[in-house]
Amino acid sequence: MPQGKPEVTPDDGLTTRERRRQPVLAVHTGQGKGKSTAAFGMALRAWSAGWSIVVYQFVKSPKWRVGEEAALRALGETGKGGAVTWHKMGEGWSWIQRPGTERDHAAEAAEGWAQIKRDLAAEAYRFYVLDEFTYPMKWGWVDVADVVATLRDRPGSQHVVVTGRDAHADIVAAADLVTDMTKVKHPMDAGRKGQQGIEW
Amino acid sequence: MPQGKPEVTPDDGLTTRERRRQPVLAVHTGQGKGKSTAAFGMALRAWSAGWSIVVYQFVKSPKWRVGEEAALRALGETGKGGAVTWHKMGEGWSWIQRPGTERDHAAEAAEGWAQIKRDLAAEAYRFYVLDEFTYPMKWGWVDVADVVATLRDRPGSQHVVVTGRDAHADIVAAADLVTDMTKVKHPMDAGRKGQQGIEW
Numbered sequence: 001m002p003q004g005k006p007e008v009t010p011d012d013g014l015t016t017r018e019r020r021r022q023p024v025l026a027v028h029t030g031q032g033k034g035k036s037t038a039a040f041g042m043a044l045r046a047w048s049a050g051w052s053i054v055v056y057q058f059v060k061s062p063k064w065r066v067g068e069e070a071a072l073r074a075l076g077e078t079g080k081g082g083a084v085t086w087h088k089m090g091e092g093w094s095w096i097q098r099p100g101t102e103r104d105h106a107a108e109a110a111e112g113w114a115q116i117k118r119d120l121a122a123e124a125y126r127f128y129v130l131d132e133f134t135y136p137m138k139w140g141w142v143d144v145a146d147v148v149a150t151l152r153d154r155p156g157s158q159h160v161v162v163t164g165r166d167a168h169a170d171i172v173a174a175a176d177l178v179t180d181m182t183k184v185k186h187p188m189d190a191g192r193k194g195q196q197g198i199e200w
Numbered sequence: 201m202p203q204g205k206p207e208v209t210p211d212d213g214l215t216t217r218e219r220r221r222q223p224v225l226a227v228h229t230g231q232g233k234g235k236s237t238a239a240f241g242m243a244l245r246a247w248s249a250g251w252s253i254v255v256y257q258f259v260k261s262p263k264w265r266v267g268e269e270a271a272l273r274a275l276g277e278t279g280k281g282g283a284v285t286w287h288k289m290g291e292g293w294s295w296i297q298r299p300g301t302e303r304d305h306a307a308e309a310a311e312g313w314a315q316i317k318r319d320l321a322a323e324a325y326r327f328y329v330l331d332e333f334t335y336p337m338k339w340g341w342v343d344v345a346d347v348v349a350t351l352r353d354r355p356g357s358q359h360v361v362v363t364g365r366d367a368h369a370d371i372v373a374a375a376d377l378v379t380d381m382t383k384v385k386h387p388m389d390a391g392r393k394g395q396q397g398i399e400w
Contacts, residue, residue: 032379034228034238041237045267067245074278075271178385179232184378187224
């Protein structure tokens with residue numbers, strides 16, 4: 001309920017209005033729930049602002065995020081807010097035709113990142129969710145220095161949210177907004193199963 | 201990307217399917233961003249599951265959450281998922297007609313909670329967001345013991361998410377899922393303003 005107020009007024013020559021329009025790089029990390037969920041919640045605001053949205057889902061299983069995907073796609077289809085594009089690594093990126101081959105997750109992740117670079121260079125979208133992208137960074141599937149430099153130097157007013165555990169220190173350093181979702185208590189600790197409608 | 205597995209299998213006589221359908225009481229607390237945003241992200245899954253959704257927004261300013269409200273209302277209007285109901289304390293609860301009187305926030309919060317109790321008793325919805333409800337609890341505007349007992353003993357399969365800083369220890373104890381959104385870095389620390397499309 002309390003409204004945040006800046007603790008410092010920067011000497012950057014910008015007006016308040018200009019400062020409200022600076023692109024944001026956000027990281028949601030930590031062991032708790034809500035990292036991706038909050039990113040998709042942010043997408044609701046982006047949609048409402050009329051921004052084009054893209055989700056890159058760096059997960060193996062296509063089962064996850066089905067609810068969020070259905071809801072955000074439905075929002076995009078209303079035509080009242082921003083358009084919504086959703087890419088899933090779990091089914092093979094849709095722009096790559098490669099039927100019948102065995103999937104290589106490292107190569108797929110690198111292909112996803114290459115497409116994100118192209119999108120950023122073209123200013124293809126206003127709001128990017130790079131869901132679970134901390135893992136390809138952690139596992140060396142993408143070059144961390146390249147990711148950080150590309151995101152830092154991205155043109156225009158493109159907002160980016162990166163989610164996942166164990167965010168690399170360099171992307172934390174480069175980000176404007178970093179939240180650690182800290183697990184206090186989880187139903188699975190007491191042996192409860194993931195809940196339909198809650199977990200997916 | 202890693203999938204959670206229960207650490208314990210409870211001796212509760214329930215099947216896995218039954219355990220997947222237990223109602224959840226979640227609390228999103230902490231000083232960081234994403235508490236409400238993650239609750240609205242959970243609402244995307246609830247919508248997709250066809251659940252009726254209600255939001256009780258315990259905030260003074262009607263400015264906040266405008267993007268989320270517009271998006272969730274638009275989702276509700278598609279008719280493809282669950283219906284969406286949104287109550288705002290900031291404009292006076294819509295079910296109370298009291299034009300021209302000076303508003304008393306404590307009384308308004310108590311009226312909001314009284315309506316939530318009626319809704320829970322009637323099993324009026326499947327998914328509740330009690331946004332910023334930790335503050336009325338903290339400030340003594342509602343009775344904490346009553347809140348905890350009512351939520352603990354709620355009938356049927358009603359999921360509830362409570363958001364806000366400084367969650368009372370008793371609701372943390374009663375909850376199934378508690379996440380602390382911990383601030384690591386925020387743009388306002390560096391004097392940046394809230395960003396349209398990001399903060400609201």
